[in-house]
Amino acid sequence: MTKLSLTEENYLKAIYFIGGTSNQLVNTNAIAERLNTKAATVTDMLRKLKQKDLIEYQPYKGTRLKLEGKVKAIGILRKHRLWETFLVEKLAFGWEEVHEMAEQLEHIQSTELTERLSAFLGFPEFDPHGDPIPNKEGVFPRRDNVTLDRAKPDTAVMVQGVKDSSTEFLNYIAKLGIQLGDHIAVKSVEEFDRSLVVEHKNQQYRISALAAANLYIKEL
Amino acid sequence: MTKLSLTEENYLKAIYFIGGTSNQLVNTNAIAERLNTKAATVTDMLRKLKQKDLIEYQPYKGTRLKLEGKVKAIGILRKHRLWETFLVEKLAFGWEEVHEMAEQLEHIQSTELTERLSAFLGFPEFDPHGDPIPNKEGVFPRRDNVTLDRAKPDTAVMVQGVKDSSTEFLNYIAKLGIQLGDHIAVKSVEEFDRSLVVEHKNQQYRISALAAANLYIKEL
DNA sequence: AATCATTTTTAGATTTGCCTAAATTTAGAT
DNA sequence: ATCTAAATTTAGGCAAATCTAAAAATGATT
Ligand SMILES: [Mn+2]
Ligand SMILES: [Mn+2]
Ligand SMILES: [Mn+2]
Ligand SMILES: [Mn+2]
Numbered sequence: 001m002t003k004l005s006l007t008e009e010n011y012l013k014a015i016y017f018i019g020g021t022s023n024q025l026v027n028t029n030a031i032a033e034r035l036n037t038k039a040a041t042v043t044d045m046l047r048k049l050k051q052k053d054l055i056e057y058q059p060y061k062g063t064r065l066k067l068e069g070k071v072k073a074i075g076i077l078r079k080h081r082l083w084e085t086f087l088v089e090k091l092a093f094g095w096e097e098v099h100e101m102a103e104q105l106e107h108i109q110s111t112e113l114t115e116r117l118s119a120f121l122g123f124p125e126f127d128p129h130g131d132p133i134p135n136k137e138g139v140f141p142r143r144d145n146v147t148l149d150r151a152k153p154d155t156a157v158m159v160q161g162v163k164d165s166s167t168e169f170l171n172y173i174a175k176l177g178i179q180l181g182d183h184i185a186v187k188s189v190e191e192f193d194r195s196l197v198v199e200h201k202n203q204q205y206r207i208s209a210l211a212a213a214n215l216y217i218k219e220l
Numbered sequence: 221m222t223k224l225s226l227t228e229e230n231y232l233k234a235i236y237f238i239g240g241t242s243n244q245l246v247n248t249n250a251i252a253e254r255l256n257t258k259a260a261t262v263t264d265m266l267r268k269l270k271q272k273d274l275i276e277y278q279p280y281k282g283t284r285l286k287l288e289g290k291v292k293a294i295g296i297l298r299k300h301r302l303w304e305t306f307l308v309e310k311l312a313f314g315w316e317e318v319h320e321m322a323e324q325l326e327h328i329q330s331t332e333l334t335e336r337l338s339a340f341l342g343f344p345e346f347d348p349h350g351d352p353i354p355n356k357e358g359v360f361p362r363r364d365n366v367t368l369d370r371a372k373p374d375t376a377v378m379v380q381g382v383k384d385s386s387t388e389f390l391n392y393i394a395k396l397g398i399q400l401g402d403h404i405a406v407k408s409v410e411e412f413d414r415s416l417v418v419e420h421k422n423q424q425y426r427i428s429a430l431a432a433a434n435l436y437i438k439e440l
Numbered sequence: 441a442a443t444c445a446t447t448t449t450t451a452g453a454t455t456t457g458c459c460t461a462a463a464t465t466t467a468g469a470t
Numbered sequence: 471a472t473c474t475a476a477a478t479t480t481a482g483g484c485a486a487a488t489c490t491a492a493a494a495a496t497g498a499t500t
Contacts, residue, residue: 027447027448028447028448029446029447029448037489038488038489038490039448039449040448040450040491041489042448043449044486044487044488048486059448059449060447060449060494060495091333091337091340093336100330101333104329108325110320116311120310227457247477249476249477257457257458257459259478259479260460260461260479261457261458261459262478263480264456265457279465279478279479280465280477280478280479441500443498443500444497445496445497445498446495446496446497447494447495447496448495449492449494449495450494451490451493453490454487454489455486455488456486456487457486459482459484459485460482461481463478463479463480463481464478464479465476465477465478465479466476466478468473468475469472470473
């Protein structure tokens with residue numbers, strides 16, 4: 001229950017992100033790359049986090065979150081996604097603008113604030129990018145992780161989220177006019193490159209397999 | 221335009237607060253006391269802030285904000301008071317609960333966020349404690365700084381703010397049931413100790429000169 | 441089994457922010 | 471004018487977080 005520094009919180013978040021749900025062993029270099037820092041710096045922090053019993057760590061072997069570390073990481077993720085929802089829903093920011101602000105807001109301490117924010121937003125289950133928001137017990141809402149590239153011709157789908165949240169991808173689909181909740185009809189799939197011709201907002205156009213693979217959908 | 225550290229921001233805020241509107245010279249010890257730190261630590265920071273041209277500072281003489289430092293300090297104060305307004309108006313916190321959270325939120329960087337927050341709140345001019353919120357040019361809204369202890373018998377007033385924002389005082393007047401915007405009728409003033417008998421929400425009670433001196437009012 | 445490229449850790453510095461204890465300066469009181 | 475107490479600065483150190491360069495471990499490849 002000790003209060004973590006902003007830096008420690010960011011390391012836990014990075015380990016959580018890289019390790020994924022499987023809680024795989026995470027390499028020092030991977031953490032360094034994600035946090036734009038050096039492997040030597042990461043080693044220092046891993047020793048410290050192990051000392052605080054937040055992670056498992058054996059020199060040269062890798063690291064994974066222990067339960068307490070995972071709880072912390074999910075708590076930060078919860079705040080991040082709630083704040084992103086606030087920024088888009090209440091302050092009318094675009095979904096491609098909010099990540100950097102949320103990186104700061106996720107470190108605001110008060111859990112009471114977090115819970116009231118969630119209530120104010122109507123207990124949202126997904127953030128503006130369609131990513132699931134864990135509840136205060138750390139449980140994620142369920143969702144099928146089907147992407148548009150799996151859709152068959154002559155099916156109608158709804159856009160539920162983005163797999164790649166990078167500014168580049170968000171800007172690209174913003175240019176196409178695609179937003180969460182939009183309906184898309186798959187007209188045909190090209191054998192050669194798996195690209196799709198879709199109908200969206202009364203327009204027909206082609207979308208690459210790569211772009212389609214980064215759009216989560218629900219089949220209608 | 222260099223980005224300041226959280227610590228640097230808090231020093232500028234402290235100097236601004238102690239110096240007041242008059243931009244008086246501020247003593248090292250006063251800053252140390254306000255920030256719960258040691259005079260030696262303050263000296264270190266003053267040298268650094270002078271080096272960044274944010275303050276005037278001469279050893280043994282004291283310090284005052286230069287224009288750029290003052291602009292920064294007012295900007296932080298603006299964010300502090302806007303966030304307090306958000307917490308009370310939108311998240312239904314009590315006015316005595318919000319200061320600590322605002323101490324963290326005031327350091328969130330984005331000015332775009334600040335301006336959208338202000339718009340979302342309806343461009344408030346006063347925070348939940350009745351303190352004026354500077355606009356984005358740093359200009360404070362005008363208000364008469366008359367306190368209840370100046371009121372004459374048989375006058376009606378409205379509570380506009382609190383001079384002392386300490387938790388102790390806020391809890392005390394919360395116990396009396398006094399809120400911003402409340403109407404109070406002054407029935408009589410006791411010669412001996414300058415205490416007042418007031419009528420408030422259909423109740424008559426006595427209020428000390430000290431408590432009255434910490435309530436800003438508008439005469440009706 | 442020995443070699444070599446990659447990964448990771450260790451060693452040694454740097455910066456920021458903070459501390460205690462010892463000077464030093466200032467200003468008030470004789 | 472001198473003395474003294476308070477305020478302030480200087481000196482020296484410490485912890486957190488970072489870096490570069492060197493050393494060590496790992497594991498894949500002859
Ligand atoms: Mn994000
Ligand atoms: Mn962060
Ligand atoms: Mn406050
Ligand atoms: Mn602060």
